[in-house]
Amino acid sequence: MSPSTTVAASGVLDPRQWRDAAPSAFRKLNPLSLWRNPVMFIVELGAAFTTVLAVADPSVFAWVITVWLWLTVGFAALAEAIAEGRGKAQAAGLRRTRTETTAHRLTTDAAGFTGPDGAPVEEVPATALRNGDLVLVEAGQVIPADGDVVIGIASVDESAITGESAPVIRESGGDRSAVTGGTRVLSDWVVVEVTAESGKGFMDRMIALVEGASRQRTPNEIALNILLAAMTIVFLLAVVTIQPAAIYAKAASPALDNGVLDAGGVTGIVLVSLLVCLIPTTIGALLSAIGIAGMDRLVQRNVLAMSGRAVEAAGDVDTLLLDKTGTVTHGNRRASAFLPLPGVAGRELAEAALSASLADETPEGRSIVDFAREAYGVVPPESSGVTPVPFTAQSRMSGVDVVSPDGVTTGVRKGAAAAMTAWTAAGGGDVDPRVPELVGRISDEGGTPLLVAVCTGDEPARVLGVVHLKDVVKDGMTERFDTLRAMGIRTVMVTGDNPRTAAAIAAEAGVDDFIAEATPEDKLELIRAEQRRGRLVAMTGDGTNDAPALAQADVGLAMNTGTSAAKEAGNMVDLDSDPTKLIEIVAIGKQLLMTRGALTTFSIANDIAKYFAIIPAIFAVVHPGLDALNIMRLSSPESAIISAVVFNALIIIALVPLALRGVRYRPATAVSMLRRNLFVYGLGGVVAPFLGIKAIDLLVSLIPGITS
Structure with a gap:
């Protein structure tokens, strides 16, 4: 088990993670580091301001608001610290593998x-x-360096x-x-x-990336931060404009007092509370944690992302380039059928094919032995009197010579059609005219035909039939390609096979397109052509000749077993060297984008309920018409404001597990995902605060000294 897997097993709700993250969260409250998050920086300034006001004019209301504002900032810092802490635990496991060498x-x-x-x-x-x-x-x-x-x-x-x-x-x-x-x-x-100097090797970079020390914010994350900052400024201006209206209302009706108005209009603590509740604090608090958790999910699958940009790009991929061998297919041709000629029993062909494969240690030879056993129940002959004839590049065939008790030698051979035709002719036999038809049909289907022939004593050699070898498509690949198609992703199989073979395998696997007899230049040109159309491209590779294409692709997944050039060119490295993992990476990227979008929708929708809680609490007494907005019927203005602030803080901590685990990913089109996102997190973001704020209000109303 890898270090990453060990850590991941503890789960996001493990109390030890929360406890261990507390010191780091406290350090994150430093304004010099928090200013990079404009939303939480404003909340911290507001908390500091209310602290001053609470000290100058102490009250239960002032101190309760102050404490919960600080908790709001603290919960945001804790969420990020927990996400980073998971990475640091993985990094610690990796460090233990390093020794002074x-x-x-x-x-x-x-x-x-x-x-x-x-x-x-x-x-x-x-x-x-x-x-x-x-x-x-x-x-x-120990190998001392990369x-x-x-x-x-x-x-x-x-x-x-x-x-x-x-x-x-x-x-x-x-x-x-x-x-x-x-x-x-x-x-x-x-x-x-x-190829790498001390401190700059693969393991060093992996530790730094897993630990989060070298994580940079992605373009989407930066864009969302700018949007949140703009929304914060808008709400700040809106809250500031409330004060003149409050001063005028108090001057016009000095006898009116709802506990949150004074001679100067709305109290400073109430203004700060209103601002904090209206700005998108939920997504502002969880944004960094979502990005870090996305990287963490990749590490749990033994994939090292060189940048968060690559993870995001994986979520937006339009075209997926997949090598045929080892990705779409198993990579080794396997026996799939025995095709006997007329007059030859299937079992007779199976026995001959098995005998001819006894000395063939290639995967293809082993598959013939296995298929003969499973399909026909054939068992290998006794070794006495059997002389193996191994395959050579010159003969292009393999087999055995079997000597019977009466001294008659039977030669059994299997091999390429041309070689077996020549062997049969040398043994005085003729090749059945139907053999070329069988060979051509197998080739048209993308398979490899092997002829099986025997020659006993002085009898003419004869061909018994043909073994159909095929590059077997991996189980479940058709369904996975259907899933990718439903997500709007075009799949392209890349292979060095001839077009006829490539077409047959592509049709069986269900890919959208294929490139046969592909060269490194072909891959590079395809990627560039797709990118010129505005599409994002992902591909896998492990060789030096794949490096240009890996570097050009938006998501380049290099195999850990590959060359250093390939790993340097790609922006992701799969430590397990499993090319099919690219499909999982796309799903993780989409899950990251979905999680960020879902929590952004939820955060903005939250503001509606908070508006209905706080605005009526401030102005309903001065402007009775606003009482129509007081649909929650909260106990008092002070209780309404406290309940909104408390809910605003608690919802952050409640959503930390979701931010770290990610929204459940279901393959779907962008339109259906948006519709589901709006229904679940948009509607849920509106309804949940109404219920939560009302429940908190019932508890807050029991606290003595809250109301003035």
Whole structure:
């Protein structure tokens, strides 16, 4: 289990998280840091102002309002501290994987390097390594820094960063050469070329990002902050204009007194209360927590987002580029059918195909053995008298030679159509004219045909039938693509296969489009073409040749098993190296945007009920016509104002679990999501405060000394 998974298991309602976050929340009350959140900065200024007024003219009403205003600011700081605390706990788990490591740096350029015995190395601290240094790492040693394997092959334990206990193979060349500092070599040895200096490696960046230290506000978050600041200014001006009207009303009717008016109009404490209740404090308090929690949800799934912008972009993705191999399909061709020729029994073909595959250790060969067992109940023959004939690139076939007790040799072969046709002809046999038809049909369906033939003694060789190998589409992929289509996302499968094979697999999987015989330039051009149409594009990749496309994509998910170039180019890294996780990332991005939109709607809708609570409390006595707005019939003006302020604070803390967990995501179009958002959080935001404020009023009215 990965560190992130361990932390996530505790849940957002764990009291320890709230307790541990309290010191950090207190530090966040510093105005020098709080000013970046304009809404809560205004609330803190208001709380400080009411504190001065309460000290100058103490009353139960003044102090109750003051305490709850400070609690409002404190709850907002606590929400952000809890979100950050979850990340810091994960970072602490990652730090425990780091040790002071000694590196064995090669003192030569490793030209002609043949092995670790007698290698010219020097022991240096891992912190002394620089870009381009060559390091020898043997079995049992910790890889001291990020880099690429340039010589050798080794089994590596990456559980420190992926949580997966199974070792992985890292070797020079290809797309599985990248290694991460802090992981351990289990067997053999490798020479690693360092690609990141001390303190700037993958693990260091991961710790900083998970901890929240390097989190920057996203464009949408900045835009929403600007909107909230503008709304705060509008409400501030509106509240200021109330004072002249209150002064005039008091002067015209000096005998009228509802407890919140004095000779100077509305008291300062009431004005501050009105302002705090009308500005969007709920979303202002939870905005940072929502963004941090979105990053946290990715980390729980072992995905490292290099920026919050990438998470947001995932929620707005229009086009999804997916590699066929390993993403849409399992990646290994598997036997799906045995097609016997006329006059040949299916079991006879299955027995021959199984025998011919006994020496074939490829995934395709193993799948033929498994299919013969499962579909026909065939078991391997006894090993006595059986001589394996392994597959070679020259022969393009494999099989066995079986010697019977009377000394007759039977050759059983399977392989490519051209090779098997030649083998059959060499054995004196003729290929059935229906074979090319079977081969062509399988190829048209995107499969790979393998002919199976036998030759017994002096008898002519004969073809028994064809094995249909196909790149099997993963279970549930069709349904997942249907879900993406319902969300308005276009899926494009990218493959190096020929167009005929690509078309067959694309039709079976249910993708919207495909690119066959794709080159890195093709991927890059497709991404640019989609972006020119105003669409956001996401893609996966693991090789150096994928780096340009990963860098161009709005969401570039690089595999942790891939090259350093791919991980540097992408803005997300999947530690599990599961390309299908891109679909989950899109869902997480949409959930982040939905959560932010839902709580913004709820926060603004809240203001309606608070307006009906406070405005009648201030002016109903002076202007009796406003009594029609007093639909809640609260106990007193003081109780009404306190109830609104208390509800305004409590709703923040009540919504913290929702902000951290996120609104439940259901695939739907933007229109249906907006409709649901308005119904649930818009209507709910109007109704909930009416019920909550009334319930609090019933309790507040019991407190002695509240009313003047």
